[in-house]
Amino acid sequence: MTVAQTDPGLRFWLHYVDGCGGVTESGADGTLIMLPSLMAAEFELPDELVVTADPDVAHEDGAVLLTTGHPVLTRAADAVLTDGDVGIDMVAAPAGPAPDTDTLQDAIREQVPVDHGRIDVVGLPTRVDRPILRVGALVTYTVSAEEYYQERLECWVDAISGLPLRPDDASRLARAARADGPATAPASIVNTATGALVHVHHILNTAAEQRRGMLSAQASRAHQRELAHARSYYDDALQSLERRRATADASRAALLAARAASTQDECARRLLEIDEKYQAQHEIRPYRLHVVLVPGWRVPVDIRRGARRYPFAFDWLAPLSTYAAERCPRCHAGAPLLASKTCLGCQACLASSPA
Ligand SMILES: [Zn+2]
Numbered sequence: 001m002t003v004a005q006t007d008p009g010l011r012f013w014l015h016y017v018d019g020c021g022g023v024t025e026s027g028a029d030g031t032l033i034m035l036p037s038l039m040a041a042e043f044e045l046p047d048e049l050v051v052t053a054d055p056d057v058a059h060e061d062g063a064v065l066l067t068t069g070h071p072v073l074t075r076a077a078d079a080v081l082t083d084g085d086v087g088i089d090m091v092a093a094p095a096g097p098a099p100d101t102d103t104l105q106d107a108i109r110e111q112v113p114v115d116h117g118r119i120d121v122v123g124l125p126t127r128v129d130r131p132i133l134r135v136g137a138l139v140t141y142t143v144s145a146e147e148y149y150q151e152r153l154e155c156w157v158d159a160i161s162g163l164p165l166r167p168d169d170a171s172r173l174a175r176a177a178r179a180d181g182p183a184t185a186p187a188s189i190v191n192t193a194t195g196a197l198v199h200v201h202h203i204l205n206t207a208a209e210q211r212r213g214m215l216s217a218q219a220s221r222a223h224q225r226e227l228a229h230a231r232s233y234y235d236d237a238l239q240s241l242e243r244r245r246a247t248a249d250a251s252r253a254a255l256l257a258a259r260a261a262s263t264q265d266e267c268a269r270r271l272l273e274i275d276e277k278y279q280a281q282h283e284i285r286p287y288r289l290h291v292v293l294v295p296g297w298r299v300p301v302d303i304r305r306g307a308r309r310y311p312f313a314f315d316w317l318a319p320l321s322t323y324a325a326e327r328c329p330r331c332h333a334g335a336p337l338l339a340s341k342t343c344l345g346c347q348a349c350l351a352s353s354p355a
Contacts, residue, residue, distance in 0.1 A: 007053030008151040009073050010066050015152070016076045030054075030063035043072055077138050077150055085136075089292045090129070090179040094318040098125040098297040108301065108314055111323050115347065117303045117310075117339025125297035130315050130324055131159040131189045132173065135200050136288030139208045143219040145277045151211065153284070155203050159192045159291065160315075162199030163325045163334045173292060176319045185291055193291045201284075208282045216280040223278040230274060234267035294319060303339050310344035 014024045014031060023034040030052035040047045050063040058065035066072060098104070105121040112119065135155050142148045156170035157163070165173070185193075238260055245256040296317040302309040315324040327334050331349035338347050 007067055009070065009149070010051065010053040012150075012152045013051070013066060013073050013076055016079075029061045030057055043075065045072070074150065077152075085288045085290075087290055088185050089134075089290050091173065091292060091294050091319055092177040092179045093295040098127075098316070104297075104299050104316060107316070107321075108299065108323055112314070112326075113336060114303055115336065115338035117305050117337065117344070119312075120302050120304060121299055122302045122311075123300040125299045125316065128296055128298045128315055129189075129293040130296050130317060131185070131193055132165065132292045132294050133157045133159050133193055133196055133200060134170075134174075134288065134290040134292055135204065135286060137204055137284045137286040139204075139211070140283045140285070141208075141212050141215050142281045142283075143212070143216040143278070144222070144280075147219060149215055153204055153207055153211075154288075155200065155207065156292075157196060157200050157203060158324055159189075159196040161325055161327050161334065162196045163327070164203050169320050169322065172320055173294065185293060189291065189293070204284055204286075208284060212280050212282050216278075219278055219280070223274065226274050226278075227271060230267070230270050234263060234270070237263050238267075296324075299323075303337070303344055305339040305341060308339070308341065310339060312344070 010031075014033075017024055017033055017035065017039075020039050021036050022039060025032045030050040032048070032050050034048050035043070035045060037047055045064075050061070051066040052058050052061075052063040053065070053067045055065060057063055099107075101121050104125065105119070108119050108121070133156065135157065137153045138150060139153050140148060140150050154170075156165040156173065158165065241256050241260045241263065245253045245260070248256060294317050296315050298313050298315050300311070300313050303312050304310075312326075312329070314326060316322075317324055325334065328337060328346035328349060330343065330345035333346055333348055335346035335348050338345055338350055340350050343350075
């Protein structure tokens with residue numbers, strides 16, 4: 001993997017250039033970029049240039065070093081945020097009918113294992129459009145007083161369950177053909193989408209926290225060095241005061257003891273200051289919210305345990321040939337289902353409060 005592919009700042013920039021109608025072509029010595037002339041003028045760059053995130057390549061081959069924090073990246077990020085992009089997208093409807101009952105039943109039994117239960121399809125599927133949210137955000141990570149990074153974060157979240165899509169399903173939906181004409185959504189779908197935003201925020205925040213942990217690992221070494229340095233400085237000072245106190249007369253010893261106490265206070269303040277300097281933070285600024293309506297079929301099922309039947313339904317997403325994930329109907333956890341003798345739940349909620 002080249003540095004261009006791994007540096008998130010450069011990746012963001014290449015993505016932005018693609019979106020603005022430019023051409024990018026990666027090679028061993030950086031990425032060749034051809035910019036539309038309007039964009040080149042706006043960014044004060046030549047129409048054609050080679051960029052890299054590798055300082056050695058930039059040094060040897062004269063490519064432009066473009067990494068996180070470069071003013072060109074910051075301007076692109078600002079442009080993206082200003083044009084904040086909100087809309088409804090409709091994936092083209094499937095040409096044929098729903099898969100037959102056996103296919104739908106085999107697929108749901110394979111995809112959704114139910115402890116002690118068996119899933120039977122009990123009716124004909126009806127046509128639905130399942131709302132999926134595509135959210136983009138720019139995250140600013142501050143890992144120390146002098147160091148910050150900006151990165152793009154994208155997530156795809158099922159608006160009904162609030163569960164994230166698997167990455168390969170998300171990229172298939174991103175590529176799937178869209179329906180012709182303007183897409184509209186009924187108010188109920190807009191409400192569902194709005195209701196899912198709390199899950200979206202949680203998903204983005206978790207991803208940002210993980211990334212922040214990785215970014216601050218390096219700063220953390222500098223942090224530890226600075227703490228160790230301060231501790232050894234104050235230890236030396238305190239030891240020297242102690243040596244002098246041991247041989248001093250009573251009044252001078254009292255003076256030295258007071259100095260030692262104030263040195264200890266000063267040390268605690270200094271350590272706190274250093275901790276504050278390295279307090280990692282992140283800020284999430286969403287710039288895209290698309291409701292993507294994914295055509296599919298709602299399949300009515302019974303989840304059976306012996307003679308007990310629990311009615312349920314799963315949505316078959318036609319462009320992905322898979323079912324949308326559902327939460328536990330009892331506690332709303334995104335956990336595997338379990339059919340008990342008296343109700344349908346998941347392992348977690350039925351273990352904690354047996355029905
Ligand atoms: Zn549950």
